[in-house]
Amino acid sequence: MSDEKIRVDVPSLPESTWQRVEKGVFERLPAEVEGPRAVPSRLPIWIAAAAAIGLVGICAFVWWPRHTTAPIALPSPSTTVPASTSHVVTTDAPASVSFGESSLDVGPASELVATGDDGRGVLVVLERGSVKLHVPPRAGRPPLGVQAGNVRVQVIGTRFSVERNGSDVRVHVDDGTVRVTNGADVVDVHASEDWPVAPPVPTVTHSALPPKIDDEALFERAARSERTDPDGALQLYEGIATRGGAWAPNALFAEGRLELDRGHTANGRRLLELYLKRYPRGANAADAKSLLEK
Amino acid sequence: MLRVVPDDLDLAERCVRGDRVAQRQLFEREKRRVHAILYRLLGTNGPMEDLLQEAFLEIFRSLGSYRGEAAIGTWIDRCTVRVAYRWLRSRRVFLELAHDVASTEPSVERKAFAREGVRRLYEALNQLDAKQRIAFCLHVIDGMPVARVAASMDATVVATKVRIFRARRALELRAAKDPVLEDFMEAT
Numbered sequence: 042m043s044d045e046k047i048r049v050d051v052p053s054l055p056e057s058t059w060q061r062v063e064k065g066v067f068e069r070l071p072a073e074v075e076g077p078r079a080v081p082s083r084l085p086i087w088i089a090a091a092a093a094i095g096l097v098g099i100c101a102f103v104w105w106p107r108h109t110t111a112p113i114a115l116p117s118p119s120t121t122v123p124a125s126t127s128h129v130v131t132t133d134a135p136a137s138v139s140f141g142e143s144s145l146d147v148g149p150a151s152e153l154v155a156t157g158d159d160g161r162g163v164l165v166v167l168e169r170g171s172v173k174l175h176v177p178p179r180a181g182r183p184p185l186g187v188q189a190g191n192v193r194v195q196v197i198g199t200r201f202s203v204e205r206n207g208s209d210v211r212v213h214v215d216d217g218t219v220r221v222t223n224g225a226d227v228v229d230v231h232a233s234e235d236w237p238v239a240p241p242v243p244t245v246t247h248s249a250l251p252p253k254i255d256d257e258a259l260f261e262r263a264a265r266s267e268r269t270d271p272d273g274a275l276q277l278y279e280g281i282a283t284r285g286g287a288w289a290p291n292a293l294f295a296e297g298r299l300e301l302d303r304g305h306t307a308n309g310r311r312l313l314e315l316y317l318k319r320y321p322r323g324a325n326a327a328d329a330k331s332l333l334e335k
Numbered sequence: 336m337l338r339v340v341p342d343d344l345d346l347a348e349r350c351v352r353g354d355r356v357a358q359r360q361l362f363e364r365e366k367r368r369v370h371a372i373l374y375r376l377l378g379t380n381g382p383m384e385d386l387l388q389e390a391f392l393e394i395f396r397s398l399g400s401y402r403g404e405a406a407i408g409t410w411i412d413r414c415t416v417r418v419a420y421r422w423l424r425s426r427r428v429f430l431e432l433a434h435d436v437a438s439t440e441p442s443v444e445r446k447a448f449a450r451e452g453v454r455r456l457y458e459a460l461n462q463l464d465a466k467q468r469i470a471f472c473l474h475v476i477d478g479m480p481v482a483r484v485a486a487s488m489d490a491t492v493v494a495t496k497v498r499i500f501r502a503r504r505a506l507e508l509r510a511a512k513d514p515v516l517e518d519f520m521e522a523t
Binding site: 046047048049050051052054058059061062063065066067069070128154156164166168188265290291324325327328 | 354355356358359362366370371374375378380381383384387388391392395447448449451453456475476478514515520
């Protein structure tokens with residue numbers, strides 16, 4: 042092992058975990074980032090100091106009138122927002138916002154951030170709640186997109202609505218067609234259609250096959266719950282071992298090892314001996330012998 | 336020599352201003368790499384959800400002091416390493432943590448071998464000093480050049496090389512007594 046690398050594959054996280062991570066980060070983030078912060082500087086200090094006086098004037102011009110970061114208060118039901126970056130928050134009442142040529146009907150208890158303009162394209166990030174959009178035909182200009190969690194809706198010119206409740210996102214199209222991207226799935230949703238499509242009602246027949254059991258997933262679950270729920274883990278291992286599939290040897294070994302770890306020596310030894318009897322040349326045979334010798 | 340991408344500075348500035356679109360861009364762009372680094376440092380996905388949140392909050396919180404001397408990726412590595420270091424220092428790492436190891440090997444036997452090998456590797460890494468472990472994991476498992484490991488750990492290249500050397504020697508001693516670990520390290 043002089044200078045070689047060790048290969049450790051990284052198991053991917055389920056999409057639901059990523060959604061919880063994203064939600065956790067962005068729920069905690071506003072309070073963390075708000076307030077006076079140092080803007081990163083790419084310049085040496087003496088240049089930055091010389092530029093500071095000029096920046097004060099520029100900031101007054103750029104930031105103050107356009108309200109690019111603070112939520113826009115919506116005192117009246119209809120407001121026109123200059124195209125840049127806008128943060129819109131509604132409480133009990135809905136509100137209408139114009140963003141470039143597009144109009145956004147923001148539902149109550151909603152929050153969104155819209156950025157861009159008609160020339161460069163518009164991206165609306167829906168944090169929560171609902172928004173109904175009326176987008177005039179783009180006539181060769183960049184499209185308007187709505188990002189709701191992991192779901193992206195892209196539109197050329199149409200009327201549609203997006204609702205977001207945590208990771209649950211729904212799209213309804215009134216006119217035209219939009220393209221919904223969710224991970225690797227890309228679906229065109231047409232007028233009067235909803236996304237996701239409601240699942241069909243399952244019909245029960247006597248010839249229905251029993252659901253396929255994923256022993257590998259069960260094994261992973263058992264391994265993860267060994268510390269928090271050892272009894273549950275043992276039950277899972279036992280089920281896998283009894284079914285006799287490809288994961289049965291590993292499950293039987295793990296069952297024995299876990300019983301020994303818990304101090305149930307007699308049962309642990311019995312299971313490991315059973316493992317060696319059934320799978321004398323199994324992947325864990327050496328470990329089973331070593332545990333039995335202790 | 337690390338190259339600074341002008342877009343990185345722009346993105347960092349927008350994140351610091353609280354631009355939610357930029358923050359989500361950075362999150363989407365970097366989330367898999369941050370996960371990979373954390374996983375290779377810890378050997379488990381057990382505490383990953385909390386650690387990923389901590390890492391990204393650390394990244395967003397500290398971007399205000401990003402000066403653009405290095406690529407933003409290095410900055411993110413540094414934040415991620417800090418979060419992992421705190422976690423390693425504050426907790427006793429349980430040996431069963433590496434059960435969720437993935438393997439692309441096709442057979443069950445090979446999978447079991449890889450799983451057991453990685454479990455023993457992280458069991459051995461649990462015995463190391465946290466800084467030695469991080470340096471070793473970033474260089475030997477994650478494949479980062481030593482200079483980048485040093486930058487991520489706020490350490491000199493020489494100190495980083497020493498940490499990697501000591502970790503490697505400790506693992507070799509351990510592998511000499513553990514044929515499964517030895518086989519695994521030879522096979523990878």
